[in-house]
Amino acid sequence: xxxxxxxxxxxxxxxxxxxxxxxxxxxxxxxxxxxxxxxxxxxxxxxxxxxxxxxxxxxxxxxxxxxxxxxxxxxxxxxxxxxxxxxxxxxxxxxxxxxxxxxxxxxxxxxxxxxxxxxxxxxxxxxxxxxxxxxxx
Amino acid sequence: xxxxxxxxxxxxxxxxxxxxxxxxxxxxxxxxxxxxxxxxxxxxxxxxxxxxxxxxxxxxxxxxxxxxxxxxxx
Numbered sequence: 001x002x003x004x005x006x007x008x009x010x011x012x013x014x015x016x017x018x019x020x021x022x023x024x025x026x027x028x029x030x031x032x033x034x035x036x037x038x039x040x041x042x043x044x045x046x047x048x049x050x051x052x053x054x055x056x057x058x059x060x061x062x063x064x065x066x067x068x069x070x071x072x073x074x075x076x077x078x079x080x081x082x083x084x085x086x087x088x089x090x091x092x093x094x095x096x097x098x099x100x101x102x103x104x105x106x107x108x109x110x111x112x113x114x115x116x117x118x119x120x121x122x123x124x125x126x127x128x129x130x131x132x133x134x135x136x137x
Numbered sequence: 138x139x140x141x142x143x144x145x146x147x148x149x150x151x152x153x154x155x156x157x158x159x160x161x162x163x164x165x166x167x168x169x170x171x172x173x174x175x176x177x178x179x180x181x182x183x184x185x186x187x188x189x190x191x192x193x194x195x196x197x198x199x200x201x202x203x204x205x206x207x208x209x210x211x
Contacts, residue, residue: 023152027159028190077153085156089163 001030002131004124009137010039012052012064012079018137019082026089033127034086037096040137041103044095046111049080083114092116094123138197138208140172141165147176147204154180155187158209162191165211170196173207181205 003025007018022032036044043049057063071078077085087093094117095110107118117123128134144161146154154175161171173184181198184207188195196208 020152023156027152027155028187029192075148075150077150082152085152085160089156089159 001025001028001133002032003030004033004035004128004131004134006124006134006136007034007036007040007043008038009055010042010052011055012050012067013055014137015040015043015052016079016082018135019079019086021135022086022091023082023089026086026091031090031092032086033092033094033131035094035096035124035127037099041096041099041105044093044111044115045105045109049083049111050078052079087114092127094119094127096120138170138172140208141169142171144171144173145175146180147174149175150177151179153177155183158184158187158207159191162193162209162211167211169211171209171211173209174204176204181207184209 005018005022007015009015018034022034025032043052054064054067093115095115097118098120142161142165144157146157154173154177158171158173165171181200185195185198188209194210196210198205198207200206
């Protein structure tokens with residue numbers, strides 16, 4: 001099974017969902033490509049991965065703090081670990097170059113060790129051509 | 138059953154048991170026996186599903202004192 005996921009949201013809960021789905025597919029023998037664009041691309045900027053807000057109940061950081069405490073208590077894997085596992089299992093990451101230009105980001109600001117390819121919509125289409133499924137998160 | 142590799146995911150939750158199982162499978166040589174032990178209920182059902190999807194052999198599943206043990210042949 002091959003899947004592509006557009007990670008448009010930069011919210012912690014949504015990026016985690018994309019990574020958990022991705023890791024599950026890789027663990028069961030599939031192929032996954034994550035296409036990080038717009039707010040999602042912010043998560044690939046060095047030092048900003050865990051700066052993500054919650055999509056709901058963020059409450060200026062208090063809600064996120066409570067969620068992170070609950071995640072630790074329930075031993076939910078931290079987002080960084082999910083990303084490291086995604087790469088260790090062979091997951092592919094594409095960073096949207098148009099968003100980088102729009103937001104004034106250069107490659108040396110990005111977490112380059114996670115990124116397999118810098119591309120635009122054509123790269124997403126090419127990856128999705130042979131996919132069984134695609135998601136937009 | 139004497140496993141060649143033991144994957145301890147006791148106390149871990151989704152998706153860690155599946156991911157650690159997959160990492161062990163990637164590392165193991167063909168024919169080796171991997172034991173995965175954990176407590177996450179859904180993973181007890183889903184690791185055998187993954188074993189099937191990966192075309193591996195599920196040797197045995199057992200549970201005692203709330204800890205399940207899944208044996209897989211690479």
